[in-house]
Every structure is written in C-alpha cells, then in structure tokens.
Amino acid sequence: MVNAQLLSLVPIAILLAGNSRTEGAGEAQPVKKRRYIQAVAFGDSLTWSMRAPYGERYADHIEAELAERLGPDICVDVAACGAGGNTAREALPRVQRDLIDYAPDLVILNLGANDSGREKKEVFERSYRAILERLRTETDALVVCETIPVLDEEWHLYRDRGFARKAGGLNRYLEAFSHSFIRRVAKEHSSLVHDRFSIYHDALREAPSLRSRLIRRDGVHLTEEGNAYFAKTLADLVRDRVLERQRREPANSEEWLGRAEKNATLQRVLAASSSGPALRAALLKNEHVVRLELQQARSHARRAACSNAPDLRTTAARIEALAAAFMATQRMLNPATANAGAGSRKWALERLQGLSDVPGGLRQLLE
Structure with a gap:
C-alpha cells in the first residue's frame, strides 16, 4: 500500500x-x-514555463511574490497547471483535475496564443467562457484573466501568415482575436485582468532593451527575467483582493x-x-x-x-x-x-x- x-x-x-521548512533532531x-492560499496558474506553455528551471518558472515567481506581500502567517501555494500548445478548447477537459479539484482561492488564466493561429474565434470564445463559467459555479476563486505580452513581429513564426498580414501585423491580430474579448468577458464575470500586453508595450516604449530581456527569440515565451517581471505586476494587482478574500484556515488537513x-x-x-x-x-x-x-x-x-x-x-x-x-x-x-x-x-x-x-x-x- x-x-x-x-x-x-x-x-x-x-x-x-507552508513555504518554509524547519529541520533538526x-x-x-x-x-x-497557518492560514492558506491556494492559487492555480492554468493555461498553455507561457504558464508551463518549460524552458525555465524549477524555481524560475512563472508560477514559482508568482508564489514568491505573493508570499512576500502576504507575510509569514499565510501559506501560499501556486500550482503550475500549464500544458504546452493548449488552446482554450483543448484546456477545457482539464478543468476538473487542474482547477476545480484544487478548491482554489486564486486562478490565473492564460489562454489565447495558440488559439490565435489554430482555432476559429467563436470556438476560442465559447471555450474560454465555458472555463470561466465552471469557475464561477464550482469555486469561489478570484479569477485573473491574462493577456499575452507579445507575438513579436520579427521573431514569431506567425509573422508571415496571411491572417497577420491582413490584420496589419501580429499584435493587431492578437488584439482583435483574443485580447479585446478577454478584457470584455473578464469584466462580465467580475474578474481581474492582468493586461501583460499593455504592461509590456508601455514598458518597452520607455526601455527598448526589455524586449530581449523579457521575451525569448521565438517571439512569445518569457525568459526567466520575464517570468519574474510579470509575476511582480500580477502580485501587485491581486494582493489587496487576495487579502480581502483570504479567510480560511487549512481545514480538513x-x-x-x-x-x-x-x-x-x-x-x-x-x-x-x-x-x-x-x-x-x-x-x-x-x-x-x-x-x-x-x-x-x-x-x-x-x-x-x-x-x-x-x-x-x-x-x-x-x-x-x-x-x-x-x-x-x-x-x-x-x-x-x-x-x-x-x-x-x-x-x-x-x-x-x-x-x-x-x-x-x-x-x-x-x-
């Protein structure tokens, strides 16, 4: 057994x-x-962070930033539930195991990058809504919907696709395909938006060197520094809301x-x-x-x-x-x-x- x-x-x-270990004879x-916060980062390869070592994944940095802001009396766990290549439709069957079964306090939802090149817009929107609806009806989690920082116009493999040229560039296409919808549906569901696209492009205008520091040469995935950068902006966004909602001790251990x-x-x-x-x-x-x-x-x-x-x-x-x-x-x-x-x-x-x-x-x- x-x-x-x-x-x-x-x-x-x-x-x-929680986040600390005591050793000794x-x-x-x-x-x-100690009180407990269960967060789940759910999405695709940006969530999975497969090119980063453990300890420097996006979820690891989110956990560290939240733990620092929430203090030592609260246990924080951020489960990294990304699956490389997932569209919203492909992620939907994972919702029970990789979201609901955690009984999460906080969900960080990142989908849309793969959808933009492989799915019809209506399929993406229907699947994304279905995920949000299950979270609404089966959890009391604070949900954060994330936009994608960038599909780099020079680096990303979609740069010469017909849909990108027709839209006037990859990022205009991304805005029309997924980002405008994500912002709208998040508002409908009283969810927060971690608008990494706006954060990134606003910062890039002030510091162009951020491009190579935060984004890998494939034009979409984050470097370790990128994981840390956006984990900070996320933690700043959710800290007060998490503290407002944080109310439970880890019952039923x-x-x-x-x-x-x-x-x-x-x-x-x-x-x-x-x-x-x-x-x-x-x-x-x-x-x-x-x-x-x-x-x-x-x-x-x-x-x-x-x-x-x-x-x-x-x-x-x-x-x-x-x-x-x-x-x-x-x-x-x-x-x-x-x-x-x-x-x-x-x-x-x-x-x-x-x-x-x-x-x-x-x-x-x-x-």
Missing part, C-alpha cells in the same frame, strides 16, 4: 510550514496552524493528505523509485499527465502541511518534498534548455535536503 510506503519514509525531524512539537497519498500517479512513481531506469521510464511516459498529477499531489500535501498536528505535518512534508523532486527530475531528464535541466536538478536536490531514506532510483538520477 502506498500509505505504508509513504509513512515508512517519514523522517521525524522534518517539518513543513528531536521530537516534533505542535505549532500554530487529513482529507487533503489522503488525497495526496491516494494520487495514482504518485503511487506509480513511488513504486518505480527504487531503480533509476524504472523511475526514468515512469516519469517520461505520458510526461505531461505525470507532471500535472504530481503537481496536484504536491499541492494537496502542502495544504495538509499547514496543520498544527505534528505527525500529519511531517507526513505531508515528506510527500510534498518527494512529489516536488520527482517533478523537477522529470524536467532534468527532458530539458528544453541546458539551464532548465541543470537548474531543475539543483532545485530537486534542495527539496530533498534533510530527508532520510530518499528512494534509491531518485538518488541515482540526481547524481
């Missing part, structure tokens, strides 16, 4: 309190239960821990983790699904770790650390850039610091 396996790996000395002592322990993908990965080759295969088969389901296990465990029950916190901390390390190891094994691989390895090792009896296969892959 996975519960027995997980519990057998729990080190008595390690505790997790001796018996775990009760601590104050046992339930969230149970969800993490029963996560089927975590079970499969743990079962393979005694062997490096077996673990590699488990992480890379159906890679995107594995990543998203491990993300869910990690976030559920982090929520449970806000409990003031020492044994529960310790167990949840163990699961959170292993799920995080498995995710980062997956990126290390199949990196989009050299920096993504090396940085993710470093991040995985940091997550495992202080844990005893790290699975042998995981140690092998990280050596």
Whole structure:
C-alpha cells in the first residue's frame, strides 16, 4: 500500500510550514496552524514555463511574490497547471483535475496564443467562457484573466501568415482575436485582468532593451527575467483582493493528505523509485499527465502541511518534498534548455535536503 510506503519514509525531524521548512533532531512539537492560499496558474506553455528551471518558472515567481506581500502567517501555494500548445478548447477537459479539484482561492488564466493561429474565434470564445463559467459555479476563486505580452513581429513564426498580414501585423491580430474579448468577458464575470500586453508595450516604449530581456527569440515565451517581471505586476494587482478574500484556515488537513497519498500517479512513481531506469521510464511516459498529477499531489500535501498536528505535518512534508523532486527530475531528464535541466536538478536536490531514506532510483538520477 502506498500509505505504508509513504509513512515508512517519514523522517521525524522534518517539518513543513507552508513555504518554509524547519529541520533538526528531536521530537516534533505542535505549532500554530497557518492560514492558506491556494492559487492555480492554468493555461498553455507561457504558464508551463518549460524552458525555465524549477524555481524560475512563472508560477514559482508568482508564489514568491505573493508570499512576500502576504507575510509569514499565510501559506501560499501556486500550482503550475500549464500544458504546452493548449488552446482554450483543448484546456477545457482539464478543468476538473487542474482547477476545480484544487478548491482554489486564486486562478490565473492564460489562454489565447495558440488559439490565435489554430482555432476559429467563436470556438476560442465559447471555450474560454465555458472555463470561466465552471469557475464561477464550482469555486469561489478570484479569477485573473491574462493577456499575452507579445507575438513579436520579427521573431514569431506567425509573422508571415496571411491572417497577420491582413490584420496589419501580429499584435493587431492578437488584439482583435483574443485580447479585446478577454478584457470584455473578464469584466462580465467580475474578474481581474492582468493586461501583460499593455504592461509590456508601455514598458518597452520607455526601455527598448526589455524586449530581449523579457521575451525569448521565438517571439512569445518569457525568459526567466520575464517570468519574474510579470509575476511582480500580477502580485501587485491581486494582493489587496487576495487579502480581502483570504479567510480560511487549512481545514480538513487529513482529507487533503489522503488525497495526496491516494494520487495514482504518485503511487506509480513511488513504486518505480527504487531503480533509476524504472523511475526514468515512469516519469517520461505520458510526461505531461505525470507532471500535472504530481503537481496536484504536491499541492494537496502542502495544504495538509499547514496543520498544527505534528505527525500529519511531517507526513505531508515528506510527500510534498518527494512529489516536488520527482517533478523537477522529470524536467532534468527532458530539458528544453541546458539551464532548465541543470537548474531543475539543483532545485530537486534542495527539496530533498534533510530527508532520510530518499528512494534509491531518485538518488541515482540526481547524481
């Protein structure tokens, strides 16, 4: 049983309190239960940040910026639920697992870049509305709708497409296809708009060098500096609204821990983790699904770790650390850039610091 396996790996000395970890010998002592914010970044490859190492993804920077603004008494988790290439229509089937099941307080919705080149406008709008409607009826989350910073007129592969020329350029097309709609539908749903397109172009007029610093040469994806830049503008936008809505303690910690322990993908990965080759295969088969389901296990465990029950916190901390390390190891094994691989390895090792009896296969892959 996975519960027995997980519990057998729990080190008595390690505790997790939201975004911080305390290590040391001796018996775990009760601590104050901390309040909790669950955010989900849901979207496409801009949300996924596949070219960045763990620790420098868009979601990582959002989490750090929110934690700084909200203070040490609030646990913050930002689940990175982006899927490369997704249109709104393709993202819609993921809504239950990658949004609703988190019971989120904050949702950051980024879709439209892929739609602009592959979908009809009415299909994009219908699918985007359907996502917002499910969030409205099945959660009480504060929703932030994001625009895309840019489809660079010189760098992006769509630059010579007929639809771009007809519209007078890629960014005019983007405005007509998705951005005007996103601003309008966000207002209809009383959602916030993180207008990265306007933020970027306003800043670019003052500092043209931002182009190469924030945007990769593919003309759409963000650099690590770009992830950090827009995470700051997002955190500034939502801070007060999040504090207004932030009202709950992490109730039902046992339930969230149970969800993490029963996560089927975590079970499969743990079962393979005694062997490096077996673990590699488990992480890379159906890679995107594995990543998203491990993300869910990690976030559920982090929520449970806000409990003031020492044994529960310790167990949840163990699961959170292993799920995080498995995710980062997956990126290390199949990196989009050299920096993504090396940085993710470093991040995985940091997550495992202080844990005893790290699975042998995981140690092998990280050596």
